[in-house]
Amino acid sequence: MKAVNVGLLGLGTVGSGTLDVLRRNACEIRRRAGREIRVAAAAVRDPSRKRGCDTGGIALGDSPLDIANDPNIDIVVELIGGDEIAREAVLRAVDNGKHVVTANKALIALHGNAIFENAQRRGVMVAFEAAVAGGIPVIKSVREGLAGNRIEWLAGIINGTCNYILSAMDESGMDFDAALRDAQQLGYAEAQPEFDIDGIDAAHKLTILASIAFGIPLQFARVHVEGIRGIAAEDIAYARELGHRIKHLALARRAPDGIELRAHPALVAERQLLSGVGGVMNAILVHADAVGPTLYYGAGAGGEPTASAVVADLVDVVRAITTDPQNRVPHLAFQPGSLAALPILPIGEIETAYYLRMRAANRPGVLAEIARIFGDSGISIDTLLQKGRGRADESVTIIMLTQRTRERSMDAALAKLAALDSVAGEIVRIRMEKLA
Numbered sequence: 001m002k003a004v005n006v007g008l009l010g011l012g013t014v015g016s017g018t019l020d021v022l023r024r025n026a027c028e029i030r031r032r033a034g035r036e037i038r039v040a041a042a043a044v045r046d047p048s049r050k051r052g053c054d055t056g057g058i059a060l061g062d063s064p065l066d067i068a069n070d071p072n073i074d075i076v077v078e079l080i081g082g083d084e085i086a087r088e089a090v091l092r093a094v095d096n097g098k099h100v101v102t103a104n105k106a107l108i109a110l111h112g113n114a115i116f117e118n119a120q121r122r123g124v125m126v127a128f129e130a131a132v133a134g135g136i137p138v139i140k141s142v143r144e145g146l147a148g149n150r151i152e153w154l155a156g157i158i159n160g161t162c163n164y165i166l167s168a169m170d171e172s173g174m175d176f177d178a179a180l181r182d183a184q185q186l187g188y189a190e191a192q193p194e195f196d197i198d199g200i201d202a203a204h205k206l207t208i209l210a211s212i213a214f215g216i217p218l219q220f221a222r223v224h225v226e227g228i229r230g231i232a233a234e235d236i237a238y239a240r241e242l243g244h245r246i247k248h249l250a251l252a253r254r255a256p257d258g259i260e261l262r263a264h265p266a267l268v269a270e271r272q273l274l275s276g277v278g279g280v281m282n283a284i285l286v287h288a289d290a291v292g293p294t295l296y297y298g299a300g301a302g303g304e305p306t307a308s309a310v311v312a313d314l315v316d317v318v319r320a321i322t323t324d325p326q327n328r329v330p331h332l333a334f335q336p337g338s339l340a341a342l343p344i345l346p347i348g349e350i351e352t353a354y355y356l357r358m359r360a361a362n363r364p365g366v367l368a369e370i371a372r373i374f375g376d377s378g379i380s381i382d383t384l385l386q387k388g389r390g391r392a393d394e395s396v397t398i399i400m401l402t403q404r405t406r407e408r409s410m411d412a413a414l415a416k417l418a419a420l421d422s423v424a425g426e427i428v429r430i431r432m433e434k435l436a
């Protein structure tokens with residue numbers, strides 16, 4: 001059978017990794033796909049620049065749109081990133097009846113609904129395994145492997161930069177700034193790391209996971225997002241003393257009144273497998289009604305790990321090219337006409353447990369005052385730790401773990417605590433996830 005012609009947009013780390021994997025494993029890949037997958041053209045910013053990968057036989061140009069318009073190209077692989085040029089090129093490729101493979105989570109999270117609608121109309125596939133958790137085949141697992149289940153919730157460590165920084169802080173006691181510098185020096189964090197450390201990257205990936213888990217449209221704007229800049233070394237140490245690790249978690253959960261969608265730092269008990277996911281690794285725990293919990297672990301970034309997902313998508317697309325478009329696996333797991341309009345809960349309506357740290361005066365009745373506020377708010381205290389035994393006029397640090405409560409009840413209780421004369425300064429609050 002005739003070779004399938006691929007046009008690559010971008011030849012950076014993932015693009016070169018994809019070329020390398022396609023070349024190295026060409027024989028295996030052909031046996032799986034049933035046809036040769038041939039990279040015929042690539043668009044790069046500077047075609048004259050010397051590259052680390054073998055570009056022999058590939059027509060190099062600088063225009064993604066030329067590739068999207070090229071009648072000889074069957075599949076466009078978009079590895080440029082960002083959501084402007086990439087969006088234009090992907091939409092053009094789809095309009096021209098080409099299938100697309102992309103690793104671009106921002107593109108899918110922000111514009112996926114429109115892209116999939118167009119793709120559906122044109123009868124083409126847009127595959128995006130590499131957009132979530134790099135080389136871990138979690139999209140395929142959730143979309144296809146768990147298709148018999150009602151998925152209840154999922155929780156993931158899906159940003160390697162955050163995980164590296166929090167793991168380094170935990171292991172060495174260093175503060176956030178030092179751990180970020182360390183991550184940048186090692187090439188794990190970008191020179192401009194905001195998307196990662198402010199939680200946006202994880203929120204993009206969560207948007208996609210939640211959509212295929214629950215059959216809801218992609219709704220990035222409804223995700224509650226917090227990053228890790230505010231995590232202090234002392235909170236990591238106290239959490240550890242209390243048998244927990246602090247992780248940046250992305251969570252999607254069915255609650256009685258809607259869906260929780262949130263990406264933020266959280267305490268995870270040491271006995272949970274997720275707490276042992278260190279360094280730049282990713283993992284996603286999915287809880288579904290029939291199978292129970294399943295855990296997906298692996299490299300969430302890097303040239304060849306991400307290329308592994310890109311090439312798997314290419315093989316899938318090649319196998320499905322000749323099938324009836326109506327009978328392919330739907331982009332978002334559920335048939336396009338069957339997506340549900342479930343409400344996404346505002347953050348005040350979510351339920352979780354909490355870690356709290358505050359400075360309080362060291363005099364009789366202070367703990368009783370604090371405990372009364374929680375009691376009156378219907379919040380149950382699980383653990384209480386006092387650090388420091390200063391003189392009567394000195395303050396002490398109080399650390400508390402609470403049971404699950406609605407976030408708005410916690411907001412109200414913390415406002416009352418902050419108004420007490422006996423409590424001074426900021427009250428640190430980090431959510432704590434039981435993952436049960």
Ligand code: HSE
Pocket residue numbers: 133134158159160161162188196201300301
């Ligand atoms: N920047 C991402 C991370 C990898 O740190 O996990 C690509 O999604």
